[in-house]
Amino acid sequence: MPREPDAAHLVRRPLLRALLATRPAFLLLAAVGVGIGLAVAVATGERPLDAPLAALTLLGALTFHAAVNVDNDYHDARNGTDADNADRLFPFTGGSRMIQNGALSPEQTQRLAWLLYAATGLIGLALLTRAGLSLLWLGLAGALLGWAYSAPPLALNSRGLGEVTVGLGFGMLMPMGADLVQRGMLSTGAAWAGAGYALMTVNLLLLNEFPDADADRQAGKRHLVVRLGRSRARWIYLGTAVLAYSTPVLLVATDRLPTTALLSLAALPLTVYALRRLWQDAERPERLAPPIRATIAATLLFGTLTAVGLLLD
Structure with a gap:
């Protein structure tokens, strides 16, 4: 796995520090959410894709996701969960480690978050004209x-609502927003198209909570894995996976999605592998890196193939 950030190496690299603080690899989740919405807009055939607007929409989604990641680091530094996380699996869990390793101060991290929020707001204002x-x-x-x-x-991730929040953001609001910018109207089609992806992102966050559960419990973060315990939380992962892969099947059967949307089911072997490893190692967080990697890959593949399926219709 990659090494955690080294403050000495980054001291003269402010742009690299800022980039690493956003946890850039995870920004792909926002890109896929936007891609689903753009695919919905193109698939309607109402108008050709407006590439500059699509690029601006993608940029806004990326800056917003980056802002949320950095803001999460700041608040997890304040409540102590990242500092006390001995079971973290970097770079998947335990935050970016920029504050804990001395590469950024909490104050610098908060300023970066607000800068990214402000950039998102400016991009949003530009998109409002369309x-x-x-x-x-x-x-x-x-x-x-x-x-x-x-x-x-509110701290929704400490109240057992973080998983739902993530699903709504990536799988519903981002596809609907991208489609809206292209076509100038809200559409339930984008919500249907993103529903399965929303459930996949729920499982991704849920699995990432397994290694962090002990530190989160001590910090007062009561997400689902803390509330249920690791063994019982496995069933939430299983149930959500079943719902995620059932969703495109049901939506195709009810004519809400085209048959080609079933391409997303090709991600199933990755999820089955992750589930098997989770079932064996739920109580051994040090062994959970492989199922986390598989879940990340399954989530991105599921969403990407959903978009491709819409475009192929």
């Missing part, structure tokens, strides 16, 4: 969920 007030309300809902995921007093 999408209108519907995008404003959708954006405000996403901003509230993203901020409230970590920040008190």
Whole structure:
């Protein structure tokens, strides 16, 4: 696995420090969510893809996801969960380690988060000229969920609501927003298209909580793995996976998605592998890196193939 950030190596590299603090590998989740929405817009055939608007939409999604990641690091530094996390599996869990390893101070981290939030807001204002007030309300809902995921007093990730928040953000709001910017109207089609991906992202966050559970419990973060314990939380992963892969089948059967959307089912072997490893090693967090990798790959593949399936229709 990659090494944690080295403050001495990064001291004269402020841009690299800022980039690493965003946890850039995970930003692919936002890119796939936007891709699903763009695929929905193109598949309708109402108008050709507006490439500059699509690029601006993608940039806004990436800066927002980056802001939420950095903000989460700041709040996890304040409540102590990352500092006390001896079971972390970097780079998957335990935060970016920028604060804990001395590469950024908490104050610098908070300023970076607000800078990224501000950049997202400016991009959103530019997109409003095309999408209108519907995008404003959708954006405000996403901003509230993203901020409230970590920040008190809501701190949704500490109340057993973080998983649902992540699913709504990546699988619903981002596809709907990308489609809205292209077509100028809200569509339930983008929500249906992103539903399976939403469930996949729920499982990704859930699995990442397994190694962090002991430190999170000590810090007062009561997410689902802390509430249920690792052994019982395995069943949530199983149930969510079943729902995720059943979703495109049901939506195709009810004519809400084209048959080609079933391409997303090709990610199933990765999820089965992750589930088998989780079932064996749920109580041994040091062994969970392989199922986490497989779940990340399955999630990205599921969402990407959903978008490809829509474009092939």
